[in-house]
Structures are given as C-alpha cells and as structure tokens.
Ligand SMILES: Nc1ncnc2c1ncn2[C@@H]1O[C@H](COP(=O)(O)OP(=O)(O)O)[C@@H](O)[C@H]1O
C-alpha cells in the first residue's frame with residue numbers, strides 16, 4: 001500500500017553569507033542538494049554526527065533560519081507547495097517543532113507559561129497533562145529555565161508539542177539528558193502519533209535509538225543525505241545498505257560486534273570509528 | 288533578607304564610602320593646586336596690603352599644610368559642616384540643597400523624557416530593522432550623538448526663543464518676580480527648552496542601545512522557537528522582546544545619571560538655569576573651593592545612588608537574582 005506523502009523536501013540547499021578578511025562575500029554551503037520524504041504514519045529518523053546539518057534542516061522547514069542564510073530548493077506539504085508564508089500559518093498548530101536545547105526557552109518567562117504559549121486556556125489544561133505525563137511536578141510550571149535540570153528542560157520542551165493539534169512533529173535531539181524510562185516514553189509517544197497517521201521527523205545522533213522506533217533512517221553526512229534506508233535494512237547482515245558510510249555505521253553497532261571497518265577514504269583499517277560530537281573521525285585523520 | 292543580599296549591601300556601602308573618600312581627596316588636591324587663588328578672587332580689584340592679605344589667609348586657614356587642611360575639612364564634613372561658600376556667602380550645604388532642588392526638576396524631566404522617547408524609538412527601530420523607519424531613527428540618533436549639548440542648546444534658543452519666541456531665553460522663572468509668586472506654568476514654561484536640550488544628549492545613546500539589544504533578542508534561539516510555535520511579530524515583541532530588554536534598559540537608564548550630571552552643567556549654563564551645574568561653573572570661576580568640593584562630593588553621591596538603585600531594581604525583577612538558586616554558568 002502506497003502511503004500518502006506528508007512532507008517532501010526537494011533539492012534543499014542552505015548557505016551562509018559572510019565576509020572574509022578581504023571583505024569579499026563568501027558563501028559557506030552547510031546543506032547541498034538534500035531531499036527527504038516523510039509519509040503519513042511514518043517516523044523518519046535523521047542520523048548524523050554533530051554539524052552535519054540536522055538542525056539546519058529542521059529550522060529550514062520551520063522557516064526560522066537566520067537572515068544571512070540563503071536557501072534553494074522546494075518543499076511540499078500535503079501535496080502543496082510549502083511557501084514561507086504558508087509555513088508561518090502552519091507552524092505551532094499543524095506542525096510542531098521540539099528544539100535542541102534549553103536556550104530555546106525564554107530565560108525570563110516561567111516555563112509553564114511558555115508551554116501554554118499563545119494557545120489559550122485550553123492549552124493550559126494540556127500543559128498540566130503533559131507535565132503529569134512526563135513526571136514533572138505541577139510546581140515546575142512556575143520555574144524559570146535556569147532553575148531546571150537538563151532532564152527537566154528536555155521534558156518541558158517535549159511538553160510544548162503536546163498543547164497543539166499537530167499533523168507533524170519535528171523533534172531535534174529530544175532525548176539526551178532524559179532517563180531511560182522517560183526517553184522510552186517519549187519515543188512511544190512519537191510512535192503513537194505516527195500510528196495515528198501523523199508524521200514525525202526524529203533528529204538524533206544516536207543511531208541505536210533511531211533503530212528502535214523509526215520506519216526509515218536518513219543518514220546525514222556533511223549537509224547531504226548519504227542514504228535513506230528502511231529500518232529493516234539495518235537488521236540482519238546490513239548488506240542492503242548501499243553507502244560505505246552507512247555500512248560503517250551499521251557494523252559499528254554494538255549488536256553487530258563493534259566491527260571496525262576500513263576507512264572509506266584512505267582504505268586503511270582504522271583503530272577506532274568515532275562517531276561523536278565532533279564528527280566521524282578515523283585514525284587516518286582523513287575525515 | 289538573606290545573608291548574600293546583606294553581604295551585597297555591606298559591600299556596596301563600603302564601596303560607596305571608599306569612593307567618596309577618594310573623590311574628596313582628589314578634588315581637594317586638585318582645587319588646592321589649581322592656578323586660582325581664593326583670596327585674589329575674593330578681593331577682586333580691591334587693593335590691600337600684604338599684612339591684610341596674610342590676615343585673611345590665616346583667618347581662612349590657608350597657611351596650614353594641605354594635608355592638615357584636608358583633614359580639618361574632612362572632619363567638618365563628617366560633622367555636617369561643609370563650610371561657607373565664598374561666592375554665595377551662605378553655608379555650602381544650604382546652597383547645595385537649593386541648587387539641587389532646582390536642578391533635580393530639570394534633570395528629572397530630562398531623565399524621564401530621554402528614557403521614554405529613547406526606549407520607544409529604540410524599540411521601533413529594532414522591530415522594523417532595515418526599513419525606512421529604522422533608517423530615519425538611526426540617522427536621527429547618529430546626528431544627535433555627534434552634536435555637542437551646548438550647540439543643541441544654542442540652536443534651540445535661536446529657533447524657539449529668539450525666532451519663534453515660544454519659550455523664554457533663560458532662567459528658571461520670569462525676571463524680577465519673587466520666588467513665591469512664580470506659578471507652576473511659568474516654571475514649566477522655563478523648563479521646556481533646557482529639559483529638552485538635556486534629554487536630547489541621552490536619547491541617542493538610549494535609542495542605539497535599545498535597538499541593538501532588541502535585535503539581539505529577536506535573533507535569539509528563544510525567539511526563533513516562539514516563532515516556530517506560531518507567535519506573530521507583535522506577540523514576539525511584547526512577550527519576549529520587551530521582557531528581555533527591560534533589564535539592560537534599566538541599567539542603562541541609571542548609568543546615564545552620570546552623563547546627565549555632566550550635561551546639566553552645559554545645559555544650565557546655556558540657559559542660565561540656576562542649578563547645580565551653573566553653580567559649579569560659578570564656583571570654579573570665583574575660586575569658591577568649599578562649594579566646588581561640596582558639588583564634587585555631592586555629584587559622586589548622586590551618581591552612586593543612581594547605580595545603586597539600578598542594582599536594587601535589577602535584584603527585584605531579575606528572576607535569576609530574585610529566585611536565587613544559584614546562577615548557572
Ligand atoms: N547561523 C549560522 N551561520 C553560519 N553557519 C552556521 C549557522 N548555523 C549553522 N551553521 C553551520 O551549519 C552546519 C550544520 O549545523 P547544524 O545543523 O546545527 O548541525 P547538527 O544539528 O547536525 O549538529 C555546521 O557546520 C554549522 O557550523
């Protein structure tokens with residue numbers, strides 16, 4: 001059965017304009033020719049190391065890129081062209097965004113107030129429900145962001161997507177800092193939403209986590225989608241994976257015995273595959 | 288009150304005292320070494336013999352070494368006696384009080400005017416960054432910022448007092464009217480030009496700071512997120528923008544106390560407004576050391592109180608300070 005397309009990103013490119021030492025305009029391309037499709041009822045995980053452009057993609061869809069960003073490409077939502085104006089009308093209602101860090105909360109506004117936002121009284125009841133759901137005391141609503149622990153802040157950010165009737169959620173690394181129980185709870189919520197026919201983009205740098213809930217996994221590397229694969233492909237022997245980078249990721253998974261792969265660039269055996277905050281680094285120092 | 292806050296206040300007061308001592312010392316020795324002689328200034332054209340001059344000097348204690356004189360003076364000040372003004376022939380404390388009352392009306396008006404106008408224009412220009420509104424306001428403030436106060440004052444005088452004759456040329460009240468007969472509207476009438484001139488000096492600074500701060504806030508991650516949640520421009524500005532520029536605006540407004548004092552010297556002189564500023568100049572011209580020192584001490588105190596008030600208000604409205612719980616990184 002062919003599922004309906006919810007969001008389609010075609011040939012997205014994002015560059016940043018700046019001036020170099022000679023006061024010449026230079027453009028740094030953070031994302032180039034990136035395409036991605038999210039069907040209704042689907043969780044698409046975006047996996048990639050830090051700096052690979054995951055957050056930028058989310059910001060581009062939400063139309064909250066900074067002024068000096070130059071974008072190219074087109075987006076479609078529910079089959080219609082997604083213009084910036086249309087996005088501005090959809091965001092916060094049909095499309096929810098869960099940002100990456102506590103810096104996205106107003107430092108001088110109580111967090112309960114922020115979760116409710118401008119959605120009115122009906123949202124207040126939902127905010128209370130969301131806090132209960134994530135094991136936050138109701139008194140937390142009166143706190144300011146600086147008074148929250150990392151895990152509490154994460155749960156507050158998750159709560160913001162609960163107060164709206166959304167068709168699609170874009171969650172930017174929603175789990176770090178959460179204890180396992182709540183992280184699993186949050187992922188279950190995404191699954192539930194997807195099963196109701198909604199769409200979820202789950203951004204993470206933890207491929208293992210993505211494997212647990214996602215239907216599809218898009219592997220990001222340096223502003224490009226290296227490969228989009230069904231989650232199944234990551235099970236078994238991983239031979240369905242096309243790109244060496246994806247295969248390297250696959251073989252590095254714990255359940256596949258932490259197999260060390262040859263570096264796709266230099267061909268030598270790397271001492272360690274290190275997919276961490278800094279990027280994917282190989283002993284050859286070639287990446 | 289908690290321990291931290293008490294310690295904070297203790298520290299602040301100690302700093303204030305130290306500052307006052309330093310200011311008093313520096314100004315005392317500056318006045319002492321200034322190429323002006325109080326006796327000459329006092330005598331003016333009158334011819335006196337050397338003995339008579341020596342008598343005056345002894346009477347005024349001018350023959351004692353500077354350090355001793357400083358200590359005597361300091362001791363007197365501590366006992367509430369700031370000496371007698373040579374120019375006004377009145378106790379310095381009385382002159383200070385009188386002039387300050389007249390200055391505070393001027394400075395207060397200018398302070399509020401510049402704060403309000405500066406804030407509103409700064410917010411407008413920040414919200415509509417890059418549009419013609421922003422360009423006009425920015426040009427306006429850059430022109431103001433690079434124009435000296437006395438020149439603005441003179442311009443105001445020429446246009447509004449001489450040409451249009453809407454406002455009087457100077458002073459705080461009509462000439463020849465006894466203090467008790469001066470009506471409120473006459474006072475206000477005399478206040479408008481000097482207050483406007485004085486406020487204009489601060490406005491540019493406040494506009495540009497407010498504008499920049501608002502732009503920073505509007506580009507922050509939390510405003511991006513609020514946008515992503517569907518808030519429109521008006522909601523973004525009122526819910527997040529104003530909230531987050533309020534604290535720096537207050538700090539700036541109180542820090543501007545010191546500039547206000549400096550500006551008032553010029554503005555009061557251009558408009559012959561009888562306040563502390565013009566007295567400071569008179570005291571200087573007439574080698575009125577006690578009054579000059581009194582004004583120096585007083586202005587230091589004034590500026591300090593401004594900063595202290597800012598800190599206290601900050602403590603009350605900043606949740607990071609108010610709610611305690613430690614300030615994270
Ligand atoms: N405002 C910006 N100006 C210039 N470069 C930026 C800006 N925002 C992000 N980038 C760059 O874009 C790249 C992708 O960033 P990001 O999407 O945050 O990565 P990720 O979320 O995958 O960790 C990084 O190299 C980052 O330095």
Ligand SMILES: [Mg+2]
Nearest residue numbers: 054055056100
């Ligand atoms: Mg990111």
